[in-house]
Amino acid sequence: MVRSLLWSVILLGLVGCxxxxxxxxxxxxxxxxxxxxxxxxxxxLRVAVxxxxxxxAHQANLGTRSxxxxxxxVFNLPSGNVTEASAQALVNYLNRQGWKASLAxxxxxxxxxxxxxxxxxxxxxxxxSGVMHTDLSAKNTLMLQVRNHSDESVVRERxxxxxxxxxxxxxxxxxxxxxxxxxxxxxxxFLGDIRVDERAIRLR
Amino acid sequence: xxxxxxxxxxxxxxxxxxxxxSGFGCANKRVASTxxxxxxxxxxxxxxxxxxxxxMASADTSSQDVSRSQLAPSASESGSAxxxxxxxxxxxxxxxxxxxxxFDRYEIRKDAHSVLEGNAxxxxxxxxxxxxIEGHCDERGTLAYNLVLGEKRAKSAKRYLEDLxxxxxxxxxxxxxxxxxxxxEQNEGCWxxxxxxxxxxx
Numbered sequence: 001m002v003r004s005l006l007w008s009v010i011l012l013g014l015v016g017c018x019x020x021x022x023x024x025x026x027x028x029x030x031x032x033x034x035x036x037x038x039x040x041x042x043x044x045l046r047v048a049v050x051x052x053x054x055x056x057a058h059q060a061n062l063g064t065r066s067x068x069x070x071x072x073x074v075f076n077l078p079s080g081n082v083t084e085a086s087a088q089a090l091v092n093y094l095n096r097q098g099w100k101a102s103l104a105x106x107x108x109x110x111x112x113x114x115x116x117x118x119x120x121x122x123x124x125x126x127x128x129s130g131v132m133h134t135d136l137s138a139k140n141t142l143m144l145q146v147r148n149h150s151d152e153s154v155v156r157e158r159x160x161x162x163x164x165x166x167x168x169x170x171x172x173x174x175x176x177x178x179x180x181x182x183x184x185x186x187x188x189x190f191l192g193d194i195r196v197d198e199r200a201i202r203l204r
Numbered sequence: 205x206x207x208x209x210x211x212x213x214x215x216x217x218x219x220x221x222x223x224x225x226s227g228f229g230c231a232n233k234r235v236a237s238t239x240x241x242x243x244x245x246x247x248x249x250x251x252x253x254x255x256x257x258x259x260m261a262s263a264d265t266s267s268q269d270v271s272r273s274q275l276a277p278s279a280s281e282s283g284s285a286x287x288x289x290x291x292x293x294x295x296x297x298x299x300x301x302x303x304x305x306x307f308d309r310y311e312i313r314k315d316a317h318s319v320l321e322g323n324a325x326x327x328x329x330x331x332x333x334x335x336x337i338e339g340h341c342d343e344r345g346t347l348a349y350n351l352v353l354g355e356k357r358a359k360s361a362k363r364y365l366e367d368l369x370x371x372x373x374x375x376x377x378x379x380x381x382x383x384x385x386x387x388x389e390q391n392e393g394c395w396x397x398x399x400x401x402x403x404x405x406x
Contacts, residue, residue: 165234
């Protein structure tokens with residue numbers, strides 16, 4: 001009985017370390033966990049967010065997991081549409097902070113005050129398994145551009161996020177949490193760097 | 205009897221593995237974000253100067269003052285958005301006290317007057333000593349913006365000391381922007397401690 005249990009644990013360990021070549025789904029937008037409405041909400045300012053442009057050097061997937069005994073799995077979105085998913089992540093974050101934001105197809109369609117576009121310059125997650133641990137590292141670099149329709153002025157900012165984690169037993173949720181947290185930190189930084197001036201967004 | 209003894213040992217091993225797993229899971233996570241190229245342009249002039257904050261992010265932090273004052277306002281003094289304006293700031297080991305600023309401002313506050321007068325008095329008594337004033341900011345705003353704001357804070361403090369009769373040649377200024385926070389939490393009480401001018405004796 002004890003011996004069979006022991007073998008089960010060892011087998012489970014080996015399965016966890018072996019490369020399976022599977023796709024590990026990463027949901028974007030993820031479920032934000034940080035505090036909401038940290039600053040003053042911008043009142044009635046209406047924000048449209050267009051799908052971002054994907055300018056990543058490697059667009060096939062979000063990254064790879066290298067298994068201890070060889071082989072890799074890939075991280076990717078179930079939909080594969082990273083441009084819309086990233087824009088939706090910003091919309092969700094803004095709304096969580098009390099803004100009035102929505103995903104749009106084109107600028108100026110619904111009489112919004114500002115339109116935000118974005119370029120994904122880097123969005124990746126890598127996991128490397130070793131003996132009794134897996135190291136995760138993630139990057140997220142976004143160039144965000146705000147167009148104020150009241151005076152057609154433009155505000156641009158690049159936000160760069162990096163994250164790392166080490167876990168004993170890798171679960172897809174670890175990669176998911178790191179990715180979501182990076183988006184959240186980047187958007188948090190962006191909101192911290194701008195201010196609302198009547199019907200427009202300016203840099204602080 | 206033998207079987208139950210082995211079972212107990214196995215249980216202990218499993219519990220240990222579980223504890224190890226949970227320990228690894230929460231010890232090493234690091235996530236950070238910073239902002240880079242930034243610009244604000246009117247309609248006719250989209251091509252504006254691009255700020256290169258990487259240079260500023262690498263501001264020299266090796267000269268950190270080991271006798272840095274630990275006498276920043278306490279969280280209880282500044283729990284609300286507006287910190288008490290008459291908070292007492294005691295001098296540090298060198299006899300010099302830090303002064304604090306309102307959000308996004310570099311004007312000398314009234315509660316800083318007595319601190320600066322005390323600092324000026326100390327400098328007058330220490331005729332041969334020169335001073336470095338470091339300007340610091342909270343984390344809100346870009347690296348570039350905060351570097352400039354920190355410089356303005358340091359220069360405001362310098363001007364005030366000059367008005368009190370301290371020769372400008374004895375005072376140097378520098379800015380660390382947001383890269384040397386005194387306090388690392390994300391709340392107003394903590395940010396208030398970081399919006400400061402710190403005085404270092406040469």
